[in-house]
Amino acid sequence: MARVVVDVMPKPEILDPQGKAVLGALPRLGFTGVREVRQGKRFEIEIDGEVTDELLAQVDKMAETLLSNPVIEDYEVHVEEHTVAEIAHEAGR
Amino acid sequence: MKIGVVTFPGSLDDVDARRAAEVGGHEAVALWHGDEDLRGVDAVVLPGGFSYGDYLRCGAISRFSPVMTPVIEAAQKGMPLLGICNGFQILCESHLLPGALIRNDHRKFVCVDQRLRIERVDTPWTSAYEQDQEITVVLKNGEGGYIADEATLDMLEGEGRVVARYLGRNPNGSLRDIAGVSNERGNIVGLMPHPEHAIEALTGPGTDGLGFFTSLVEAVLA
Numbered sequence: 001m002a003r004v005v006v007d008v009m010p011k012p013e014i015l016d017p018q019g020k021a022v023l024g025a026l027p028r029l030g031f032t033g034v035r036e037v038r039q040g041k042r043f044e045i046e047i048d049g050e051v052t053d054e055l056l057a058q059v060d061k062m063a064e065t066l067l068s069n070p071v072i073e074d075y076e077v078h079v080e081e082h083t084v085a086e087i088a089h090e091a092g093r
Numbered sequence: 094m095k096i097g098v099v100t101f102p103g104s105l106d107d108v109d110a111r112r113a114a115e116v117g118g119h120e121a122v123a124l125w126h127g128d129e130d131l132r133g134v135d136a137v138v139l140p141g142g143f144s145y146g147d148y149l150r151c152g153a154i155s156r157f158s159p160v161m162t163p164v165i166e167a168a169q170k171g172m173p174l175l176g177i178c179n180g181f182q183i184l185c186e187s188h189l190l191p192g193a194l195i196r197n198d199h200r201k202f203v204c205v206d207q208r209l210r211i212e213r214v215d216t217p218w219t220s221a222y223e224q225d226q227e228i229t230v231v232l233k234n235g236e237g238g239y240i241a242d243e244a245t246l247d248m249l250e251g252e253g254r255v256v257a258r259y260l261g262r263n264p265n266g267s268l269r270d271i272a273g274v275s276n277e278r279g280n281i282v283g284l285m286p287h288p289e290h291a292i293e294a295l296t297g298p299g300t301d302g303l304g305f306f307t308s309l310v311e312a313v314l315a
Contacts, residue, residue, distance in 0.1 A: 015198060017199075018200075066149070067149075069153065071193040072195060
């Protein structure tokens with residue numbers, strides 16, 4: 001089983017009102033010096049098979065067609081070493 | 094004419110849109126997001142609401158509903174298609190219209206009687222209006238900020254594809270005060286404000302929105 005992560009972020013030039021709201025809240029909680037917050041989404045995808053170029057191309061297609069909107073967002077695809085089940089198993093030991 | 098109004102899980106304004114179609118002199122046909130054909134309708138309205146709970150992005154899941162396959166196919170052949178609010182978001186996600194709609198710049202939900210100027214009147218949804226006619230209809234959205242890159246905005250303005258523009262204070266951060274746009278041909282229109290809530294004096298700010306539902310007849314008879 002392959003575990004692939006897709007990070008989706010609003011493009012730098014696109015206004016990010018949610019990030020702005022978080023940025024506004026941090027100083028009220030006593031966190032100083034924070035200059036910018038951008039809020040995005042992280043998708044953890046577990047998919048049958050080994051990590052191959054073909055599989056990554058498939059995830060790239062998912063990211064482009066559904067997970068992100070190319071008009072307002074950029075995405076990056078990363079491969080993760082372990083599946084969620086493996087991580088849970090490790091943590092439980 | 095038969096106007097189909099699609100109900101997605103989470104649609105809110107489908108009943109008002111059907112009523113507006115009937116008050117406009119048409120037969121309203123309820124379509125379901127799982128339908129695979131359009132039941133012989135002549136035009137389709139994608140109504141407002143929170144289809145699929147606005148999960149992922151507004152309109153992103155709806156775009157892949159079974160009913161959208163025949164809707165997109167028919168619209169590309171010239172069938173009149175109007176997306177209101179969430180429907181406009183679905184049209185942008187479907188790439189039938191350029192640009193995208195993002196969260197209001199002031200981060201609050203807005204619900205107001207909004208003045209608009211109708212700037213394109215050669216579409217099947219707006220032919221009942223005079224060029225640059227000013228109307229007041231309801232505007233209610235959380236993610237109504239229309240954005241596109243400068244080149245796309247210039248193209249929309251240059252080709253006369255801005256259908257409606259906000260008057261007065263910009264209510265949601267939409268670039269160049271754009272409230273609605275169309276495809277080149279004009280049969281596909283996306284609009285953030287809600288004309289279907291302004292068709293009867295008793296329940297809305299007036300009847301200025303009715304033109305969107307009487308235009309179809311004029312377009313056919315013209």
